[in-house]
Each structure stands twice: as C-alpha cells, then as structure tokens.
Amino acid sequence: MQFRSILFADKEPELLTETPVFFHDLQLDYLLERILEPVKGYQTEKYYYTFPREEKLILFRQQVGKDMESEELCTVLRRFCHRLKESRKIYNYSLKSEGEMQAAAYHLQAASLYWEAVLELEKKLGGCSLESEGMLGLAGYVKQHLAELRERGFAAALKRADEFFSGLSFQLSVDTDKLMVEESVEFQKNYFEELAELLGQEPERTDTGIQDIFPEPLEPSYLEQVLVRLLKKSRPEVFREIKEFYKCFPVIYSDTLLRFEEEVQFYLSFQNFKLRTKAKGYSMTTPVISREQGFSGRGVYDIALVWKQEDSSYQVVANEFTMKNRPSFFVVTGPNQGGKTTFARSMGQAVYFTLMGLSVNAECFRTPLFQGISTHFEAEETLQSNSGKLKEEINRLIPMMAQNQNRCSFVILNELFTTATTHDAMIMGRKVMESFLRRECYGIYVTHIQELAEETEEIISLVAQLAPGEESRRTYRMLPMKAQGFGYSEALVKKFRLDYADIVRRLS
Numbered sequence: 001m002q003f004r005s006i007l008f009a010d011k012e013p014e015l016l017t018e019t020p021v022f023f024h025d026l027q028l029d030y031l032l033e034r035i036l037e038p039v040k041g042y043q044t045e046k047y048y049y050t051f052p053r054e055e056k057l058i059l060f061r062q063q064v065g066k067d068m069e070s071e072e073l074c075t076v077l078r079r080f081c082h083r084l085k086e087s088r089k090i091y092n093y094s095l096k097s098e099g100e101m102q103a104a105a106y107h108l109q110a111a112s113l114y115w116e117a118v119l120e121l122e123k124k125l126g127g128c129s130l131e132s133e134g135m136l137g138l139a140g141y142v143k144q145h146l147a148e149l150r151e152r153g154f155a156a157a158l159k160r161a162d163e164f165f166s167g168l169s170f171q172l173s174v175d176t177d178k179l180m181v182e183e184s185v186e187f188q189k190n191y192f193e194e195l196a197e198l199l200g201q202e203p204e205r206t207d208t209g210i211q212d213i214f215p216e217p218l219e220p221s222y223l224e225q226v227l228v229r230l231l232k233k234s235r236p237e238v239f240r241e242i243k244e245f246y247k248c249f250p251v252i253y254s255d256t257l258l259r260f261e262e263e264v265q266f267y268l269s270f271q272n273f274k275l276r277t278k279a280k281g282y283s284m285t286t287p288v289i290s291r292e293q294g295f296s297g298r299g300v301y302d303i304a305l306v307w308k309q310e311d312s313s314y315q316v317v318a319n320e321f322t323m324k325n326r327p328s329f330f331v332v333t334g335p336n337q338g339g340k341t342t343f344a345r346s347m348g349q350a351v352y353f354t355l356m357g358l359s360v361n362a363e364c365f366r367t368p369l370f371q372g373i374s375t376h377f378e379a380e381e382t383l384q385s386n387s388g389k390l391k392e393e394i395n396r397l398i399p400m401m402a403q404n405q406n407r408c409s410f411v412i413l414n415e416l417f418t419t420a421t422t423h424d425a426m427i428m429g430r431k432v433m434e435s436f437l438r439r440e441c442y443g444i445y446v447t448h449i450q451e452l453a454e455e456t457e458e459i460i461s462l463v464a465q466l467a468p469g470e471e472s473r474r475t476y477r478m479l480p481m482k483a484q485g486f487g488y489s490e491a492l493v494k495k496f497r498l499d500y501a502d503i504v505r506r507l508s
Contacts, residue, residue: 003140004256005259005263006064006263013050015049018049019049022373022374025376030307032045036269044262044269047265051372052356060132060133063133064135065271076121081265084114084117084261085261087114091110093106094110101242104242107246111252112162122146145257277303277306277361285362287350287354289366289368291368293325294322297362297365298362299363301319304349317339319343323442327408329411330445331447332446332464334465334483339474339478340478343462344446346361347412347444352373373412376396376412376416378415389418401432407440408440411443413444413445416447453483461483465479
C-alpha cells in the first residue's frame with residue numbers, strides 16, 4: 001500500500017473544523033489546550049475533532065503510538081519538522097520576492113534545506129526500531145521519494161548550484177572616498193566561530209552550505225542590490241545556475257511529506273502530554289476494542305481534574321466498572337458532591353481517547369467500538385433563550401435522540417430534568433434511556449432520582465460512597481449496589497456551617 005497518511009492510512013476523511021459539542025462537557029477543550037502547547041503554529045485541532053471511526057484505523061494509530069514511545073524517534077521527527085518548517089519559511093520568501101534573482105536565491109536555499117532534511121530523515125529512520133504499519137510506510141516512502149528526486153536530476157542540479165553559490169565570495173573595502181568590491185577566494189574566515197570560542201560557547205552550525213545573500217528577507221538594501229549587480233557581471237555562471245535550478249524545479253516539496261509534517265503533530269503533542277501525565281503519577285494505557293468481551297475499566301480517573309490540581313499532594317480518585325455484554329446504562333446516584341459527575345466525565349474521556357486511537361486515562365480499559373459520543377450536562381438557564389430550563393434541556397436532547405443519529409454511541413446524561421417534578425422527571429428519564437437503548441447505545445445517567453436506578457437487564461445501579469460512619473466524608477468511589485435513597489446534603493450543610501443558625505449568627 002502506498003503511504004499517504006500517518007493518521008488515516010489510505011482514507012480521505014472530511015476533517016471537522018468546529019469543536020464537537022461534547023468537548024466542553026468532558027472538559028476536553030481544556031485538555032486540548034494543554035496537549036497542543038508544544039505544537040503551536042500547526043493547525044492540529046482538526047485532527048482531535050475528527051474520529052477515524054473504523055476499527056482498523058484506530059488500531060493503525062495505536063501501533064504508531066507504540067512506536068512514538070521511543071524518545072529517539074520523537075527527536076528525529078521533531079527535528080525533521082523543524083527543518084521543514086524553516087525551509088517552507090524561506091520558500092515563502094521566494095514567492096513574495098519581487099526581484100527575479102532574489103526569488104531564485106530563496107528558492108535554492110529552501111530546496112537545499114528540504115533535501116538535507118529528507119536525507120537526514122531517511123538515515124535516522126533507518127536507525128530506529130519501527131514496527132507500525134504507518135512508520136514503516138513512511139520510511140519506505142522517504143526512500144522512494146529520494147530515489148525519484150535523484151532520477152529527476154534534482155539532487156545533481158542542487159549540488160551543482162550549491163557548489164557555484166558556495167564558491168561566491170567577495171571582500172568589501174571602504175575608504176574615505178570610495179568603496180571597493182573585490183572577489184576573494186581566500187576571504188572565508190568566520191569571525192562568529194572565533195567569538196564563540198572566546199566566550200566558551202559552541203558555535204552555531206548551519207544546516208546547509210548555501211548562505212543567504214539577502215540578510216533582510218524581502219527587503220535587500222541598496223548596497224546589497226549594487227553588490228549583486230556587480231557580482232552578476234563578474235560571475236554570471238553562478239547566477240545563471242541559480243536561475244536554471246529555479247526554472248527546472250519550481251516545485252520542490254512532496255505533498256505527502258507536507259501532510260505528514262502536519263499530521264505527526266497529533267502524535268508528538270499527545271506523547272508529550274502522556275509523559276507529563278505519567279510524571280504526575282497517573283497511568284495511561286492502550287485500550288482494547290472488543291464488543292464480545294464487554295465494557296469495563298480499572299483505574300479510570302478524570303484526567304482534566306489531574307491537570308487542574310496544582311497541588312501535587314492531591315490524589316485524584318480512580319474507579320473501576322464492568323458493564324454487561326449488551327447495550328446498558330449505568331444509573332449513578334448517591335450523596336451530593338460525591339464524585340458522580342467526575343466519574344461520568346472520566347468514562348467519557350476514556351471513550352474519546354479510545355476512539356481517537358490514543359492511550360487512555362486508566363490502568364486497563366476495554367470497550368466496544370462506539371460510533372460516537374453524546375453528552376448532556378446540566379447547564380445554567382440563559383436569559384436570552386426566552387424559555388425555561390426544562391425546555392432548553394429538551395431542545396438539546398432532540399438532536400441527540402433523533403433516529404438518524406449514529407447507533408451504538410456512548411451517551412452521558414448528567415442531572416436531567418431537575419426543574420420538573422420528581423414523577424415527571426422519572427417518566428421522562430426512562431423514556432430517554434429507552435430511546436438510546438433501542439439504538440444499541442451504552443451510557444451513564446447521573447441523577448438524584450432514585451427510581452431510575454431500579455435494576456433491570458439493561459440498567460445497572462451505581463452508588464457514590466461515603467466513608468464508613470462519616471456522612472460528611474466522600475470517598476469518590478462508585479460501587480454497584482441498590483440506590484440508597486439519601487442525598488446526605490444535611491451532612492455537608494453542617495460540615496461547612498451553612499445551616500440556618502450558623503448563617504444568622506454570622507450575619508448578626
């Protein structure tokens with residue numbers, strides 16, 4: 001198979017450019033900002049917005065992710081991207097340059113940087129232990145691309161122009177009434193190296209022998225223009241060779257490698273995020289996709305909460321769960337502020353990372369191949385809507401429950417219908433779950449309505465736990481058991497001294 005994409009193999013998906021609606025509920029928008037910090041300058045968001053959807057593509061990404069655990073490989077790819085970025089920057093100068101000679105010189109510089117970058121990539125990839133189809137495909141493509149460039153005469157023409165250009169040197173002498181330009185082959189001394197040695201620093205090394213004859217991009221000074229005109233008269237073969245290269249090779253980049261440069265930021269950014277999460281003391285693991293073996297997780301934690309805790313001594317509580325080998329709903333009840341929403345969010349995050357082909361926030365995670373994620377978290381009533389909160393909730397549910405929506409999605413419902421009566425909320429809640437179950441969806445429903453947690457073949461009751469004998473202390477663990485019928489809000493009121501007597505005492 002011809003290598004095309006390190007993210008989508010041989011597919012051409014339509015990339016989403018708008019943030020998915022579930023991102024805010026799962027705090028993935030916050031996480032994405034942290035993930036993309038090291039790759040600013042690239043438009044990587046769209047790759048995090050677009051699901052690959054096919055199991056073979058998810059496995060394809062997981063294999064690439066395994067290879068990316070090698071710091072050596074990440075260093076190689078980061079360096080290649082950096083050099084390609086520099087080459088493209090100079091190439092853009094050539095496109096914007098008004099002078100023909102200036103454009104040709106920048107074009108040659110960009111081509112030289114590109115050639116050196118691809119040569120180094122081929123060499124370094126050969127020294128890495130690659131196992132994934134994606135990375136092996138890339139290595140094969142780079143070899144093929146270099147062979148094609150050599151066959152087209154690109155390498156020979158670049159070398160010839162480079163030799164001419166590198167041999168161009170001159171000495172500028174300034175007197176009181178005259179300025180002399182003198183060609184000098186011996187005028188090769190690099191005073192920057194001497195200065196670096198004097199300061200005890202390593203001198204900067206250039207990536208190519210070609211040097212910029214226009215230090216100020218796009219705006220050469222009058223003196224520089226005069227110098228170029230004089231040199232064109234004395235050494236016309238140099239400038240002829242530069243223009244000839246520009247004419248013969250107007251296109252210097254492989255579209256496939258330009259696409260790779262953009263797409264690989266997805267892996268590089270997440271690998272950095274993964275290492276930093278592990279450094280905080282939390283596991284990240286490769287999930288398993290298998291509908292036959294059910295839906296389960298161990299050590300699943302809210303990764304957004306981990307990143308929001310600046311105090312390293314704070315430990316985010318992880319949970320485990322097991323769901324039957326059929327579409328089902330967890331109904332989570334228990335004490336207020338007991339971690340129910342955090343648990344639901346952690347499951348949603350793990351499902352999202354799985355569907356993206358990435359490592360997940362858990363010690364172990366097994367899931368069916370969901371076709372998407374739908375969430376409905378409690379939101380504040382907005383004055384601009386001119387409608388009540390209940391109607392706003394129903395309006396948000398309508399597109400989620402539409403019959404043309406994906407089957408076998410993962411659904412998270414958090415505190416629905418809180419402004420309705422308990423009886424009405426119970427009836428509507430059951431109707432909503434039944435609708436999703438008919439579409440073979442799995443889900444989790446966080447609610448204060450105990451009756452919704454009555455267990456059936458498709459409903460599993462989970463209860464947020466309290467510390468034994470301490471109603472005011474939450475453990476933030478969810479266990480399968482019958483709903484207890486208590487919210488324990490009174491214990492919180494007393495703990496934080498918010499009962500009527502305390503409030504009156506503070507106000508008086």
